[in-house]
Amino acid sequence: MKKVQFSPVIVILFFAVCFSLFTPGSASGAGFALIENGVSGMGNAFAGGAASAKDATTIFFNPAGLTRLDGQQFIFGGHLIMPYVKFHNEGSTHVLQPVTGQPLSGGNGGEAGVTKLVPNIYYSRKVSDDLVVGMGINSPFGLCTEYDDHWVGRYHAIKSDVLTVNINPSIAYKINQQFSIGAGLNFQYIHAELSNAIDFGTLDATGSLGLPAGALGLTPQMSDGYANIKGDDWGIGFNMGILYEYKDTRIGAAYRSRVEYALEGDADFSRTPAPLAAAGAFTDTEAKADITMPDSFSVSAFHQINPQWAVMGDFTWMNWRVFKKLEVDFDNPSQPNSVTREDWEDSYRSSLGVTYTPNKTWSFKAGTAYDTTPIPDAQHRTPRVPCSDRIWTALGLGYKVSQMVSFDLGYTHIFVNDPKIDKSATGDDAIRGGLQGTYDAHIDIVSAQLNLAF
Secondary structure (H helix, E strand, O other): OOOOOOOHHHHHHHHHHHHOOOOOOOOOOOOOEOOOOOOOOHHHOOOOOOOOOOOOOHHHHOHHHHHHOOOEEEEEEEEEEEEEEEEEEOOOEOOOOOOOOOEOOOEOOOEOEOOEEEEEEEEEEEOOOOEEEEEEEEOOEEEEEEOOOOEOOOOOOOEEEEEEEEEEEEEEEEOOOOEEEEEEEEEEEEEEEEEEEEEHHHHHHOOOOOOOOOOOOOOOOOOEEEEEEEEEEEEEEEEEEEEEEEOOEEEEEEEEOOEEEEEEEEEEEEOOOHHHHHOOOOOOEEEEEEEEEOOEEEEEEEEEOOOOEEEEEEEEEEOHHHOOEEEEEEOOOOOOOEEEEOOOOOEEEEEEEEEEOOOOOEEEEEEEEEEOOOOOOOOOOEOOEOOOOEEEEEEEEEEEOOOOEEEEEEEEEEEEOOOEEEOOOOHHHOOOOEOEEEEEEEEEEEEEEEEEEO
């Protein structure tokens, strides 16, 4: 039978077209990192990610693992991420009377989690006994929360949507029977949309509009405007890794660099009081924002106990310390910049997994992970990213139809440790108000992957 050959150009174009049909977004890792970049590792909670190297998804987790693959592989996977995020107000107060406790008006915001489909696509090709190349398209970061327009925290956030698309060409070389190295470039696109209400009544009452206090006669919390900011950019980074193999044991280490963006886009304002609009304030304008996505480092181990059982583990560090603040600069000189202090800290993820393979057709997987939040405390938590420590419980299975075709399925439930918000109506939040409350939150993920080998 004649061996099937694919043109790399056709494969890359096919990847790009398929990926453009989907919109990644819902965060399920620390901060707004997305770990869901391969289904075959989902059932193990991605334990052993940098060492397992079972298929072409290793391009994301450790490109050195490509040297374990023969022929050509094509993988198309998707993760349906279903977050549940519900806020409970616990005495949020207005800026004008934070001591006596005048409340912020509005409801709890409804169920703010947004279900998203996160795809990933991979292709690998063995060039020689020691050299393998590949291409991955995935989404390493994403976020989407959306509250009711008139909820109690509307001045902090209504909609927050961050999408990234990462194009990751990679190459791996087998130095000898024990060591392999690999590296890749990351051409990364980001698109962000942020919206919130504006309390023109309080701005007027406090004299924050550059006019005498109360000059416009607006009522606090009853004269809301609306701001919607969109921007995008391309950034570039790299990833690299090393894999050590000895008999039935593999140890891998992988690093992904930070990626810096300078987003540019538009800020649209609506329901601006006529005197302000006439003066040029809170009118549509272009906007800019700089943001840095963190670098990360993983160490993983994989051990095949016998033909049926394998165990694996992973430890990952993520440098969220680079995320200091979110500042939007407006081109309109009459429009003050918008600043939200973040001051995030590094996060850590530890995971353990096991795989049982009773025969050549089936494999069954289980895993657990503990993921720490980069948000230092309730004062720094925002409703845009109500992240907290989380525990993963994961199950998965693999089914091999033939030498050419196989499938992977996975399910994960993530327990989120009751995020709390304790904002005071001071500093950057002086007009937004003192938002206080707790969240009920959890995440369910259902994943499926088609594997083709030639």
